[in-house]
Amino acid sequence: MESITVETPERVIGGSGLQRFLTGIYIIWLRDFKRFWRDKIRRITAFIQPLVYLFLLGTGLQAAFTVFGAEAETKYVLFMYPGILGMTILFTSVFSAMSILWDREFGFLKEVLVSPVPRSSVAVGKIFGGATTACLQGAILMVIAFFPWFLGFSLTTLWKVLMLIPIMILISFGMTSVGVAIGARLKSFEAFPLLMNLLLLPLFFLSGAMFPLQGLPGWMTVLTRINPLSYSVDMLRGIALKGVQVVSTGVSISPALRDYITKAPPALRAEVAKLAPQVPKFQVQEYPMWLSLVVVIGFSLVMLVVAIRQFSRTE
Amino acid sequence: MNNGSNDENIIEVKGLAxxxxxxVxxxxxSFDVKAGEIFGFLGPNGAGKTTTINMLCTLLKPTSGGATVHGFxxxxxxxxxxxxxxxxxxxxSLxxxxxxxxxxxxxxxVYRVPRDVREKRAREVLDMVGLxxxxxxxxxxxxxxxxxxLEIARGLLHYPKVLFLDEPTIGLDPQTRNYIWDYIEELKKREGITIFLTTHYMEExxxxxxxxxxxxxxxxxxDTPEELKSEVGGDIVKLVTADDEKAEEEFKKKYPDIEMIPDPECLCFEVEKGEEFIPGFIRHFGVEILAINLHRPTLDDVFLKLTGKEIREEGADGLTNLRSFIKMSAQKARR
Incomplete structure (x- = not known):
């Protein structure tokens, strides 16, 4: 019997390791992104969910503070905004790794695992994919910062956006890596969200996203200090709220009175200060920027390595 | 059916476990697969077919032993x-x-097919499977x-030397099954590649x-299907008579050389050339024959003879259950 052998193009086999690595990242990313983009529901919820948190929870808590007797006007929604930005990125990033479990369940993971693409590049591709969707959500959320009745970002504060974006990317990489590291080894659909919530909620609550990390009991302060996420939120808040009046000072006094006090002799001034309620002064940014950057970069790198190693061991 | 000229082994397996x-x-x-042949792995569910394929495809690490595929x-x-x-x-896995x-x-x-041939190649394989x-x-x-x-088409895209098909027709209706087999045979002709497949369907x-x-x-x-079948022996004749006991007695008297195959429902024995044996047999048999059946050996019989049991043909549910059970135990084993 005659058989026709198809000539194999020479270039099919080969390509340097780096080329293979990059191709793998690209195609895995592309596929995950396509899947996200085609899912209308995912696109819509991605946009709406953070707004629900911000405006429903934020406005409610703002009102609660007034009821509990803070005389000064607290713009809690503004305070919470960078926290919600962090939260959106955190949850979207980590839960994007759920796609690994889906792929395993529906068999597509096999197609990937048996291909000549290195496992490490599959892991990084997944991380890119998750980080992309997370950052997209963050970017959507950033649009509302431009409204004048909100944070009122404008051309003069455009630097804030330019600084926030790389930080968001950095955080999303670290957090997606956490998800991939766990998703690569965990095989149960039921366990993944449970484990994630168990891990994420404390991280989230101790991050300063919902309340300032000041005046907390000592043990809690310790926990917030070792929480890498608190450094992330601190950075986001420091940048987003720079120069924005979130809380007015303890007591409201008329300009005439303030004028009078500043001109008064030091002894009198000290007496007035004693009379004023001892409210701890709210700090927009607690940690120095460089420290936060070091912590977040370090955390992301470590998690990236862990994710790659975990994924390489998957069967 | 071998491509004759090419007798080299494309897969060599040694002591794989x-x-x-x-x-276990x-x-x-241990076995070899020749380049250009269609090599089948036949056995019941859970016999180890998929596990072997997974090891050959580098998805599973063997406990011991090894193998080369295309020399690697x-x-x-x-x-x-x-x-x-x-x-x-x-x-x-789509x-x-x-x-x-x-x-x-x-x-x-993923398989780095050059960009300039991608479109053409996709068209080719889609055309081949009619999609x-x-x-x-x-x-x-x-x-x-x-x-x-589509999966078969996809498996071909990167000009592989060996195509592994794990139960390519499982869960498909007979018509589609035939189609798939047409593709597989066409594939062998057109692309000249080696095909390694598993099945638990004897006829396939x-x-x-x-x-x-x-x-x-x-x-x-x-071995080849023909060789295997010839090892089983001759044709099998099954008789249904009005009085089986009497018939058995008479049969043993008349044909002491032919051994009976125990079967509770009928008289059953093996002869060299069934179609020539039957006419003379009927003419001279004393007990009334109600029905007679001539059975050519199939791979089923080969399996029956070698293992003493038939390949289990569970219904779809039993099959799914069994598969999930195997999967579960495999997962447990991994932990």
């Missing part, structure tokens, strides 16, 4: 092996949310048979150039 904890899934199997070691040259093979899994063409594109990028018209539909709208065809194994019969993790026979 896989244990899942105490379960594959028990030190499955333990130390994983990437080279992966580039040399195409794979169609038992369970679908992305439902992508179109057929996108699934193919993904595969070609050209549906190429831009989402895979989730496909039927089971179409998905399987007949399409193979050579088959290995595997049971409980061991290869118990390996």
């Amino acid at each position: 896989k244990n899942f904890n105490s379960l 899934a594959v028990d030190s199997v 070691d499955i333990l130390t040259q994983k990437n080279e092996v992966r580039e040399s093979i195409g794979l169609v899994f038992q369970d679908p 992305d439902d949310k992508l179109t057929a063409r996108e699934n193919l594109e993904f595969h070609m990028v 050209t018209r549906r190429a831009d539909d989402y895979v989730e709208t496909y039927s089971g048979g179409m998905k399987r065809r 194994a007949e399409h193979c150039d050579r088959i290995a019969i595997i049971d409980l993790g061991k290869i118990i026979a390996l």
